[in-house]
Amino acid sequence: MSTDVISANGSVAIDGLPVQRRRWAAAAIFTALAMASLDTAIANIALPAIAADLHTGPADVIWVVNVYQIAMVATLLPLAALGEVVGHHRIYLGGLLLFTLASLFCACAWSLPTLLTARALQGLGAGGIMSVNTALVRFVYPGRFQGLGFGYNALVVATAFTLGPTIASGILAIGPWSWLFAINIPFGVVAILVGLKTLPHTPRATHAFDSPGALMAAGCLGLFILGIGSAAHHERPGLISTELASAVLLGWALIRRQADSPAPVLPIDLFRRPVFALSAATAICSFAVQGLAFVSLPFYFEDILGRSQVETGFFMTPWPFVVAIMAPIAGRLSDRHSAGFLGGIGLALLSLGMALLAVLPANPHVVDIVWRMAICGCGFGFFQAPNMKALMSSAPAGRSGSASGMVATARLTGQTTGAALAALCFGLAGREGATLALILGAVFAAVGCGMSVLRVVATPQSGA
Secondary structure, three states: OOEEEEOOOOOEEEEOOOHHHHHHHHHHHHHHHHHHHHHHHHHHHHHHHHHHHHOOOHHHHOHHHHHHHHHHHHHHHHHHHHHHHHOHHHHHHHHHHHHHHHHHHHHOOOOHHHHHHHHHHHHHHHHHHHHOHHHHHHHHOOHHHHHHHHHHHHHHHHHHHHHHHHHHHHHHHHOOOOHHHHOHHHHHHHHHHHHHHHOOOOOOOOOOOOHHHHHHHHHHHHHHHHHHHHHHOOOOHHHHHHHHHHHHHHHHHHHHHOOOOOOOOOOOOHHHOHHHHHHHHHHHHHHHHHHHHHHHHHHHHHHHOOOOHHHHHHHHOHHHHHHHHHHHHHHHHHOOOOHHHHHHHHHHHHHHHHHHHHOOOOOOOHHHHHHHHHHHHHHHHHHHHHHHHHHHHOOOHHHHHHHHHHHHHHHHHHHHHHHHHHHHHHHHHHHHHHHHHHHHHHHHHHHHHHHHHHHHHOOOOOOO
8 A cells, every 4th residue: 555755845745656556657657768768879870871861961960869869968957847846747748748749750851950850859858758757756666665666767778778779770670760760659659648547646846947047957968968979079179168168157157046046957955965966976977887888899899809790789788688687686675775885886896897898808709708798787787776766765855856857867968978988089099999998987887886885874864
């Protein structure tokens, strides 16, 4: 049975949903999360086909990926803050509806400008889905099972991000690139119908939504991701500096504006909580490792080890496979043990796995590669759910939206930064850049491990 608890703003909330309704609500949440996560990755595979079909060049068609990511990241924190005011379920359903309609628009696009417009709308819808995703998980699962819920959440994200290219290749083998977007439509419609009936109506805050602050936050995050992407694609130094400096300036102005706000769009109030701040920092580190790994490993396997594309796809499989096993296990353990301790073990394993990959012999046996990738997957899967639970539970229930937005922002910022650093490694070291990126990933994971362990001794603050 579910029990009533008092939320941070004094209203009555439900400690999880009844079992049958919980299962359907979780299915709707994770279906939408998988769709939004997959669309971050699958468009990369289709870029050559899109460029040929729409008669455009590589420099222009890359915006099919960039505009989606910028729109999504820029709107995560503003939409999360809006969810606290109007209800997380409304943001989720509105984002899912927009994402589904925009997917139809993408599938029917007849030119690059129409496709870019559709992708921007799709990114905005994905921002609505991801911004409140973990907040809804917090309200769907009762406290004693929240670790398991976050474990499933981590499993969906990691699997979708990793298997996205493989799924895209399979779809493109039997149909045109428009199918990559059209396949979202039936899943989106079903998730909307299920979500309308099963999602919980979460407590609503009494403070007003800060629209100017939301625009400043969107500009800050959008320019930051744009600047990182420009650096990864070796744009002019002046352009990169302008984008990043503008992001910093907007961030500074936003912090000044919301210094005394009880619920700032950029959750600086939550960063005063040591466990929250350390959890967000370790999340960025772990996803930076993932970004470094999944950009560099295909080059490492093919250019340095001389393996084929088919073999490379096989070698990438152990990571998500072991994540699928470990994430729910770690989620259950986080309901009984310290997230700092569990996360430290996970990131230590991830650091070890990345280091072992970097020192592979010149002609390794298949088993030598597979068990190293399995160690990485074990560490990555073991870290995510405990860290997500620590981040969410360290925030008050009334600030679940902002904490949820920070989970997604940390994930995407880490992945983008890792990918940009991998590109920098190739620029600095040429063919050996893949090895350098793996070593850098091991260092990031080790730093994250240290920060995770610090949570064991950090002063806890109740999130209730």
